[in-house]
Amino acid sequence: MKRALVTGATGFIGRHAQAALRERGYDVVGVGSADADLLQPAGARELVDRVQPTHLLHLAWYAEPGLFWTSQENVRWLEASFRLLHAFQGERAVVAGTSAEYDWSAPSPLVEGVTPDRPANLYGAAKLSLSQVAGHIEDAPWSFASGRVFFVYGPHEDPRRLVPQVARKLLAGERAAVSEGTQVRDFMHAADAAGALCALLDSGDVTGPVNIASGEPVPVRDVVGIVAEEAGAPERVDYGALPTRPGDPQELVPSVARLRDEVGFQPRYGLRDGLRDAVEFWRGEPLSPA
């Protein structure tokens, strides 16, 4: 019997992971911060002893928008992650990495093992450390991979981020101010991101970093345009009303060759279907200040 332990199982991506793993025939134990305090020295050991997993999908991390890039909580989560991997004696471990592990000034597409790693902040540095260190442990019983997550949207996304902000403004009858949005990015629905991570967990011979992305890069303004159409208010978006973030690369597009060809994963959502799902979620949410 394959038994998967999923940390961060109540999070934005993690909430979709349990269903995806059950589809693949796993017995699944998902834990959130209320179930296990991984930041406590003995937390990881107790959890692993209790669950006895054969597979570990480690998604839990500090994720407070606006703070997570630089907070020293990243170091605490890195230490906690090492303790978790140390305690885990199963056959396969996958962690959530980030596009921020790459050198963002490198030309796209960003290719695993080819594009240089050069994180620009503590979040990227800590995630890269986890991936590099775990990937070099030769005498572990498990094989290891890191899913480098790019831009993810979907239900339950933090309302301070782009898609919820635009959707909620428009659904509330207001105007939405955005930048010109010419930057090209890869957006993926959270359920697909979870599906890809679970497929990676289920691919025990795939090791190292694997980009988690849709393979459908678009200018950010196209994302905003679809959100606006789905919200029924394409005329209420003010493109160029906000400045482009300085230093933001024009193009930040991952290769999805490893995910597609080695893991064999295909997303279920196209961009329009996925954004429609997100907008419908926000339509159903009670309004609060965005």
Add this chain to the structure above:
Amino acid sequence: MKRALVTGATGFIGRHAQAALRERGYDVVGVGSADADLLQPAGARELVDRVQPTHLLHLAWYAEPGLFWTSQENVRWLEASFRLLHAFQGERAVVAGTSAEYDWSAPSPLVEGVTPDRPANLYGAAKLSLSQVAGHIEDAPWSFASGRVFFVYGPHEDPRRLVPQVARKLLAGERAAVSEGTQVRDFMHAADAAGALCALLDSGDVTGPVNIASGEPVPVRDVVGIVAEEAGAPERVDYGALPTRPGDPQELVPSVARLRDEVGFQPRYGLRDGLRDAVEFWRGEPLSPA
């Protein structure tokens, strides 16, 4: 008053650090593994509370020859190092890094911040993690630098390594088998490596990785030749009797521009003087199986 805490103070490099720091006017507290168990969860905090250092030179690590490249002890020391930095509230922290943080297939000279980092083993990955993570902590009270140590020799070197092995064979009247030794490396006396790390500690405005090396690269056979001359037995070396290690880069030479120009450090030992000092040390040591 500047008070430096030196971990690993009884080690191969660390044993020279206390004198170097006192020369620079520091009050110094050096600790070895007998004085403080940094691997215990509370070890770092207790040590820092006791010493109250303004400066931290963190040299302690797992260093068992033949094992340290791949041992999971590297992860334990990485965790311990994070705890130490977390506890430390002084103004300046320097850790010992390693040449193994670099991509060894990159062309020499290896330049800090320019040559890609790509560790090939767990030791390099763990040291790189420490340097990257600590270097990205923006809200720490200290400035941070990592001294990337290259090839170091001197008294008390582990007898299984090149210089002691050749010296002890020849001093014992035996022949010494070595490779062709055409690979070019940078060798530095342990007292100079310590001096350079202490100079870096004393340079609070220099941050990030700094190569710790002599700036005097030579073919390895020249090192062997000088050792043999100083041992009085140049005719008893068999060059080419051992194979060159497969995958060993022909040239692995660091830039010392940062160390020389930004830190302002100059080595005291030339290669011959330094190797003479090492050979004299081994001459005085009672013989045991090499």
